Amino acid sequence: MAPVDWRQAWKTGVTPWDAGASPPALRGLLDRGAVPGGRVLVPGCGTGYDLATLAREDREVVGIDLSDDARTAFLAEHPSLPGSVVYEVTDFFSYAPARGFDFVWDYTFFCALDPDQRSAWSQTMKRLVEPAGVLATLLFPFEDPISDRAGPPWPINTEMVRSYVEDAFEELDTAEVAHTHPGREGKERLALWRRREP
């Protein structure tokens, strides 16, 4: 299967993954105080709903995506937000900020990558998450056992993601998700991982 041309998808408006809002699970995490202040990263942030949801006076929120068009849509929708919110058009795998992050939110990013990019995803997360920082993965589309259906989105589950992070992250919590976007019911799990001291 040919790799997805993400920039072209955004340019032509063929973005079936775009649910038009943040997933309820992110609101749930915020409501229970599980997202710290400080530096927060959203890789593959698309239209950036999650940047707006995470924006708070004591946070530096950074969204990254390959698409200029997605960034333009984000800026048009959110001319002003609390705290610092920056949307960078850059490649996650080569992104090298001056400082790491206290919290990283991955929703529909890992599952969008080709399977042969997963090791690089893992290496990059290890580089970007500060010691004691948290990587939050909202796993969609969750399947257990995983079928051989080709993506994106590629079916994923906790065991699979664990295999990519367990050498550098401790598992904090894994939970079923009660509230999802319509059509994604039963297909999401939330898994939180804390970066160990190197």
Ligand SMILES: C[S@@+](CC[C@H](N)C(=O)[O-])C[C@H]1O[C@@H](n2cnc3c(N)ncnc32)[C@H](O)[C@@H]1O
């Ligand atoms: C399935 S979409 C999900 C977008 C958003 N998280 C959402 O839920 O609406 C995956 C996103 O990852 C972006 N992307 C894919 N590969 C990337 C890379 N290497 N670096 C940065 N962004 C990337 C795509 O442009 C796309 O916006």
